[in-house]
Amino acid sequence: MYFKEYYPGEFFSKYIDSYFEIDSRYIIEDITDLVVPDGTFGLLFIDEKNLKRSKSINNPPITLKKSTVFGQKTKPINYYFTKGNSSAFGIKINPCGFHLFTGLTSKEFKDLFVEIDLLGNSDLLDLESKVFEANDIDKKINEVEAYILLALKKYGLDDDHFLFESIVEYIYCHRGEVRFNSLIETFNTNYKRIERLFLKYLGITPKTYIRIVRFNAAVNLHMNNKNESLTQIGLQLGFFDQSHFIRDFKKFTSLSPKSFFDKDISASEKKYLQMLSVRWSN
CATH class of the missing domain: 2.60.120 (Jelly Rolls)
Incomplete structure (x- = not known):
């Protein structure tokens, strides 16, 4: 291999x-x-x-x-x-x-x-x-x-970094099914501070990270729940509708959900999907 x-x-x-x-x-x-x-x-x-x-x-x-x-x-x-x-x-x-x-x-x-x-x-x-x-x-x-x-x-790790870690863990644990207002309320802070921390430590906005996490959660759910339709998985993760689900898939893969899951995959792509499963099983 x-x-x-x-x-x-x-x-x-x-x-x-x-x-x-x-x-x-x-x-x-x-x-x-x-x-x-x-x-x-x-x-x-x-x-x-x-x-x-x-x-x-x-x-x-x-x-x-x-x-x-x-x-x-x-x-x-x-x-x-x-x-x-x-x-x-x-x-x-x-x-x-x-x-x-x-x-x-x-x-x-x-x-x-x-x-x-x-x-x-x-x-x-x-x-x-x-x-x-x-x-x-x-x-x-x-x-x-x-x-x-x-x-x-x-x-070292300062208060800003500890807050960033906590927010990232919260988003991850909720599989990206997070509304931004809930972050503000949960961590008793404001939009500007959260955005500043994400741009500093992650390089992207919190909203973009939420979309990436939710997309990866959808991939993992489909790989481990073949009996559930893509529509059902999208609803589980809080996508507003099927078009919203498809739009995110195309942004992150260039493919529709069906085309992405139906494509022939290489050995390393298969390993990536296995790594994703390990990540979400922890």
Whole structure:
């Protein structure tokens, strides 16, 4: 299998959604993966030119030559994999963890990917070296988690970040079935403050994040409840009507719900759906 995923322990799961490896030696034929917004950031350590990524499904692919940070996605993109002799180690970073890897506000990375040597972050470059030196997946993960512990001491967590964490967890636990007024009432704050926190730590507005979470919840519900119609799932998650449900699917996948679930999927797309199930079962 050219794509394998791994999961952090309880403490680090607040910051890390999952780890994964890509090994092009196990690719039999060229692969195109549809990658949709899922609320996570990405960090991919690349030691060879084995991966191409398009800015959107309508853009020509760009070869990723160096280790790269990926910002929040609000639209679907494609990854292209070809057979080779190289490997990559990646991290899917939860909303609460991104600032630990960059020290920067997340709004600078929305729908962008940036090579880490352009960030001027010596700590991140040091982590890259340690990841490349580690000769197995456990050691790579240990290096990342040691980095997180040091970053927590360096950057700290203030009241703003604790509030942001609480709001993100609330939205996640409610599967995105949240009205914005309920956030204001539940957390005794105002729209401007919530929006400012989300733009700083997530790079997107809270309303956009709510839509992404609800879309991912819909995908997971359908994958685990084949007997329920898409209409029933949409109603469960608070979509106003079927057209609203379809509109969000097209925004995040470029496909209708039916076309998305009927498409042939690659091995790594299948793994993504399995990762999504793990995320929602926790």
